[in-house]
Amino acid sequence: QKEVEQNSGPLSVPEGAIASLNCTYSDRGSQSFFWYRQYSGKSPELIMSIYSNGDKEDGRFTAQLNKASQYVSLLIRDSQPSDSATYLCAVRGSNYQLIWGAGTKLIIKP
Amino acid sequence: SAVISQKPSRDICQRGTSLTIQCQVDSQVTMMFWYRQQPGQSLTLIATANQGSEATYESGFVIDKFPISRPNLTFSTLTVSNMSPEDSSIYHCSVDGGGGAGEKLFFGSGTQLSVL
Numbered sequence: 464q465k466e467v468e469q470n471s472g473p474l475s476v477p478e479g480a481i482a483s484l485n486c487t488y489s490d491r492g493s494q495s496f497f498w499y500r501q502y503s504g505k506s507p508e509l510i511m512s513i514y515s516n517g518d519k520e521d522g523r524f525t526a527q528l529n530k531a532s533q534y535v536s537l538l539i540r541d542s543q544p545s546d547s548a549t550y551l552c553a554v555r556g557s558n559y560q561l562i563w564g565a566g567t568k569l570i571i572k573p
Numbered sequence: 574s575a576v577i578s579q580k581p582s583r584d585i586c587q588r589g590t591s592l593t594i595q596c597q598v599d600s601q602v603t604m605m606f607w608y609r610q611q612p613g614q615s616l617t618l619i620a621t622a623n624q625g626s627e628a629t630y631e632s633g634f635v636i637d638k639f640p641i642s643r644p645n646l647t648f649s650t651l652t653v654s655n656m657s658p659e660d661s662s663i664y665h666c667s668v669d670g671g672g673g674a675g676e677k678l679f680f681g682s683g684t685q686l687s688v689l
Contacts (some may be wrong), residue, residue, distance in 0.1 A: 497677070506665055506680035507616070551615060563615040 465556045467488045469564035479572050482539040484550050486564055490535070492557025496528055496535045499551040501566065507551055509539060542571045575600055579666050579681030586656055586688050593652045594684045596666030601646035606678065607639070608665040622649045656688045676680065 466489040476482040484498075495514055499507035513519045513526040513535065527536040535554075539546055552564040576599040586592050590689040596605065607619040618638055628641040642650045653660050664684045670677035 499678075504685075506667075506683045507678075509670065509677055512677060534578070553616075561618070563617075565613075565615040 465554075465558070465560070467552055467554050467562045467564040469550075469552050469567045471565060472568040473493050473570050474567055475558030475570045475572055476542050478544060478571055479544060480542055482542045482546065482569055482571070483537075484537040484552075484567050484569065485534060486536070486554075487534045488552075488556075488562070490554070490556040490558075490562075491530075491533060493530075493533075493554045494557075495564045496526070497553040497556035497561075498524075498526060498535075498537045499553060501549045501551055503548070539569075544571045544573055549570045563565075574670065574677045575602065575668050577666060577668060577679060577681035579684060581684055582682060583685040584687070586686065588657055588688060590656055591652055591654045592656065592686060593650050594664055594666070596649045596651070596681055598647045600670040603646070604669055605643065605649045606667045606669075607641065607649075607651045608667060610665060610683075612662070619651070619664075638673040653686065656686075658688045660685055661688045665668055 467489045495499050498511040501507040511526040513528045516528050518528055519526045525538040525541045547570050549566040549568045551566045554562050578597040605622045608616045609619050610616050618631050619634045620630045622628045622641050622643040624643050624646050631650050640652045666681040667678040670679050
């Protein structure tokens with residue numbers, strides 16, 4: 464059973480601080496990794512994708528991938544109240560199926 | 574990016590009835606994906622709908638329960654048949670964002686279904 468694990472939270476972070484979200488996966492053959500943001504009552508939207516070990520930055524967002532340790536992280540710098548949402552990690556496994564984590568609820572406190 | 578219109582946005586249905594969810598995309602797409610998101614849970618793929626062929630269902634989902642139509646490259650429907658309270662979920666329509674591998678997905682606004 465291929466799995467993607469996330470801490471459900473909620474993760475509470477003060478406004479302006481760095482929010483760190485983590486995701487681990489079981490399929491060592493996974494090649495593609497994605498972070499989606501889902502506001503309450505809304506559908507998911509893609510915010511980051513990463514395919515190689517290391518960091519990938521896009522504005523205030525940084526995705527980090529470590530295939531040896533089988534984890535992928537999302538850092539949000541200068542957190543804003545508008546970043547409050549559930550963040551879903553999705554992993555394309557070796558069987559090409561997209562496996563979703565259950566999401567981490569992030570709360571940014573003003 | 575793709576703009577996806579999904580309706581209804583929500584519905585409350587009686588046990589034993591059926592509901593058809595419509596998904597309209599503003600551009601032609603090869604694959605459309607139907608997901609279910611149960612309360613507090615993550616997304617589970619129900620099926621992949623290709624135009625001109627039968628949908629491909631994931632383990633645990635069958636065509637009799639979730640029939641799908643895909644009459645053209647911009648439209649699809651998902652029917653939830655003979656509903657029970659366990660079918661209460663959010664149902665999402667999504668399309669591939671261009672990567673071609675069904676990874677970078679664009680989602681419709683979702684259909685929140687409650688079955689009494």
